[in-house]
Amino acid sequence: MLITAFAIIRIRYLFSVVILTGLFSLLAAAIYVLMDAVDVAFTEAAVGAGVSTVLMLGTLALTTTEEKTTSKSRAVPAAILSIITGAVLIYGTLEMPNYGDGKAPIHQHVAPRYLNQSAQEIDLPNVVTSVLASYRGYDTLGETFVIFTAAMGVLAIIGRGRRRRKKEDVEREAKT
Amino acid sequence: MMEFPGQLIYWIVVVMMMMGFYIVIAQGNFVKKIVGLNVFQVSVFLLYITMGKVTGGTAPILADGIEIYSNPLPHVLILTAIVVGVATTSLGLALVVRINEEYGTIEDDDILEQESDA
Numbered sequence: 001m002l003i004t005a006f007a008i009i010r011i012r013y014l015f016s017v018v019i020l021t022g023l024f025s026l027l028a029a030a031i032y033v034l035m036d037a038v039d040v041a042f043t044e045a046a047v048g049a050g051v052s053t054v055l056m057l058g059t060l061a062l063t064t065t066e067e068k069t070t071s072k073s074r075a076v077p078a079a080i081l082s083i084i085t086g087a088v089l090i091y092g093t094l095e096m097p098n099y100g101d102g103k104a105p106i107h108q109h110v111a112p113r114y115l116n117q118s119a120q121e122i123d124l125p126n127v128v129t130s131v132l133a134s135y136r137g138y139d140t141l142g143e144t145f146v147i148f149t150a151a152m153g154v155l156a157i158i159g160r161g162r163r164r165r166k167k168e169d170v171e172r173e174a175k176t
Numbered sequence: 177m178m179e180f181p182g183q184l185i186y187w188i189v190v191v192m193m194m195m196g197f198y199i200v201i202a203q204g205n206f207v208k209k210i211v212g213l214n215v216f217q218v219s220v221f222l223l224y225i226t227m228g229k230v231t232g233g234t235a236p237i238l239a240d241g242i243e244i245y246s247n248p249l250p251h252v253l254i255l256t257a258i259v260v261g262v263a264t265t266s267l268g269l270a271l272v273v274r275i276n277e278e279y280g281t282i283e284d285d286d287i288l289e290q291e292s293d294a
Binding site: 038051063083 | 183184185186187190191193194195197198201202204205207208210211214215218221222225226227228229231234235236237238245246247248249250251252253254255256258259260261262263264265266267269270271272273274276281282
């Protein structure tokens with residue numbers, strides 16, 4: 001995955017970049033399976049690797065597929081800034097619990113309740129589903145609103161209204 | 177997956193995150209910027225999922241004879257986040273298409289040039 005991310009930085013031909021992004025998502029999905037997050041892996045493979053790639057390819061079809069080179073004057077400060085930020089973040093992880101530690105604080109509060117009670121309360125074997133649809137149902141409702149808003153935004157930006165305006169422009173030009 | 181010693185996996189995630197961050201701030205192409213945002217996003221998702229993993233646990237689907245499950249809560253949060261991420265990606269790409277129509281380019285310094293000429 002690191003190699004893929006690095007290639008995404010270096011490659012200038014945007015078509016390859018987009019395909020590599022799909023590969024990146026797919027690798028992420030494989031890692032999710034290894035970390036027991038099967039539901040997340042499904043979603044990432046379908047949505048991240050599938051839908052995103054299609055959307056990006058559509059954008060490339062409407063725009064260009066070549067990228068200009070990045071100027072040094074921009075790349076160097078950006079690299080320094082990213083390295084500093086990364087160092088601070090790594091410093092932050094030093095006090096985090098070890099990977100796979102069952103006694104970490106994250107496993108102490110609501111999670112055991114979900115695991116122990118959801119079988120009686122919701123009667124679904126898949127805990128992720130019962131948390132998503134029941135305990136945190138408002139989250140999911142909010143998510144739906146976000147998608148709706150995004151769809152409205154996309155329509156407002158490249159939808160029908162714009163085409164009508166273009167037609168008006170053409171008519172105005174024809175009159176003059 | 178093989179067991180990583182301690183916090184190594186978090187550091188890998190941080191390196192990936194910073195690669196995404198670098199793409200967003202250093203590269204002028206808008207499609208590339210959105211790809212960078214995606215890389216950043218996936219790294220954050222990975223960070224959450226790694227926190228939810230319990231050694232020896234299985235996927236949080238209840239079954240007889242299994243004692244240890246991984247934490248389901250990060251999975252739920254990330255499930256929501258992935259879908260929201262696609263929504264924002266599509267909105268960003270729509271903006272890119274619109275900018276390309278207006279200026280004929282998707283490089284930000286070209287656009288700055290056109291603006292200063294005008």
